[in-house]
Amino acid sequence: MTVDEGLSLLEGDPANAVLGDLVHTAGAIALQQGDPDRATAHFTVALTAGNDMARVDALEGMGVAAVLLSRPQRAVRLLASAMAARDAVGWVGEPWWSGQCASALSTACAELSPATADALLADGAGLTVDQAITCALEDQDSPSVLTPREWEVAGLVADGLTNREIAARQGVSARTVASHLENVRAKLDLPTRAHITAWVTRIRLESSHTLRNP
Numbered sequence: 001m002t003v004d005e006g007l008s009l010l011e012g013d014p015a016n017a018v019l020g021d022l023v024h025t026a027g028a029i030a031l032q033q034g035d036p037d038r039a040t041a042h043f044t045v046a047l048t049a050g051n052d053m054a055r056v057d058a059l060e061g062m063g064v065a066a067v068l069l070s071r072p073q074r075a076v077r078l079l080a081s082a083m084a085a086r087d088a089v090g091w092v093g094e095p096w097w098s099g100q101c102a103s104a105l106s107t108a109c110a111e112l113s114p115a116t117a118d119a120l121l122a123d124g125a126g127l128t129v130d131q132a133i134t135c136a137l138e139d140q141d142s143p144s145v146l147t148p149r150e151w152e153v154a155g156l157v158a159d160g161l162t163n164r165e166i167a168a169r170q171g172v173s174a175r176t177v178a179s180h181l182e183n184v185r186a187k188l189d190l191p192t193r194a195h196i197t198a199w200v201t202r203i204r205l206e207s208s209h210t211l212r213n214p
Contacts, residue, residue: 021054027061028097036068047133055129056085057093062136064104072108073120073186079105080124081132116186123186146187153180157193158200 027042039061046058063078079101086093093101109117127135146154149170156166163181167174181196190196 024054024057024061027058027065031061031064031068031100034068036065039065040069044137047136052085052129053091055133056082056091057097059085059129059132059136060093060097060101063108064100067104067108071189072111073116073189075104075108076112076117076120077124077127078132078136079108080121081127081129081135084125084127085129085132112186116182119182120186146184150180150184150187153177154184154196154200157181158197158204 023042023046027039027046030036030039030042043058043061043065046061047055059078059082063075063082066072066075066078082101083105085091092098109121112120124132152170153166156169161169163174163177166177170177181193184196185191188196188199190199
């Protein structure tokens, strides 16, 4: 019986403990085949099926897939949370899988500045498994992942203000503004101010459209 055939028999029973392991296997195969989108779809199912260990495996799988999808910030956060969960209870993964996850984490960190990588590693390690799963499942392109102050700073960047001008308007230091912008970049995978401006503009346009067309 192939993995896909097994999934077709079990997909109607999400509480089946076998499902989590089987879907993870399907995701791992998709990764080996260079199909991160399909892998992510499988790991998403695994996050809500099986036992806690299977869910941690799925978090790792989504982190590895994020590297292939050029989303290093997301990858570091998810892999760090899974690593912390394993360390907390002494779970040891299969050597080949652990090696793949370690390699993915190293690749993702190398694509980021040391400060950003360290911040994301700490952020991920501080998440519970449930919080990490919420992070994995939610739309990372949503403004809801930002704090009110981070959203405000992003909006002022889109309005063309410099860090000093934003700091003067908010009554904080330019270093504080820079820190908020670093968080925005890390949470939304937006590498430059131009990317932040484009993202804010799109969100504003979508919000305006929603208000006009409820």
